[in-house]
Amino acid sequence: MTAKPTAGQSILETVKTIVYALLIAGVFRTLFFQPFWIPSGSMKETLFIGDFLFVNKMAYGYSYASCPSVRIGAIGLNIDAEDICGFLDSDNSRLLGSDPERGDVVVFRHPVSGTDYIKRLIGLPGDKIQMKEGVLFINGEAVGLEDAGNFEEAMAPQGPQRSYPRCENQPVGQGGTCLKSRQIETLPGGNKHVILNIGRQTSDHTGVFHVPEGHFFFMGDNRDNSSDSRLAQTAGGVGFVPLENLIGRADRIMFSSSGRSMLFFWTWRSDRYFKGIN
Structure with missing residues (x-):
């Protein structure tokens, strides 16, 4: 006859199960895939606010940035990746590393704030990057551009921050149609992707950026609504991003929510399930 477990034993077993589950989840997130929810419109139309995806951590190998950060403001929990794996943050190298390719959509840690960003990889180590009249130049050559009509979206609050889109046809009233110029950009190597423009601004005219060895240059596809490597870290931008960061x-969108929370399943976009990221 098997002895019936006591209440204390049952609680202990439950705690052990939870701890084991958290450990397994932590190992899985550290080594293989990290969930990421798109918080801003800087990568439209490639990525929308509310897109939920898993980041492939095996693509480029591992560094201190591969360890997860755990931030839960409601209970004051703030454990940074450096707190766990800071001992690896030293020589800008990676374990089992593979070189990223120009045109990849990459999640990286901001070199100063430690916040996770997602942008497109534009400049490789040694490259010279410049914007002239809104056109991207890489090593002195303009990238291929093809006009592709307009990108349209409703002038309505988006995502948990309830932010409104910026439009080329401003002013646009609530519920109206917000337009942005749409082009197909072709990078050296053949990567093709959509970029959006609102109008000429400072970030469309820059000096030449010389990408240092061991660093990369990133830009958002929504070119006039992106804080990226065109701005220095001291000016609110990203600057050059080290390899170890x-x-x-990002390879594929799992699902996408147009509402305030990804838990609001009735707001999920039916055309974005398992959509590949180009």
């Missing part, structure tokens, strides 16, 4: 490559 790369977290992984």
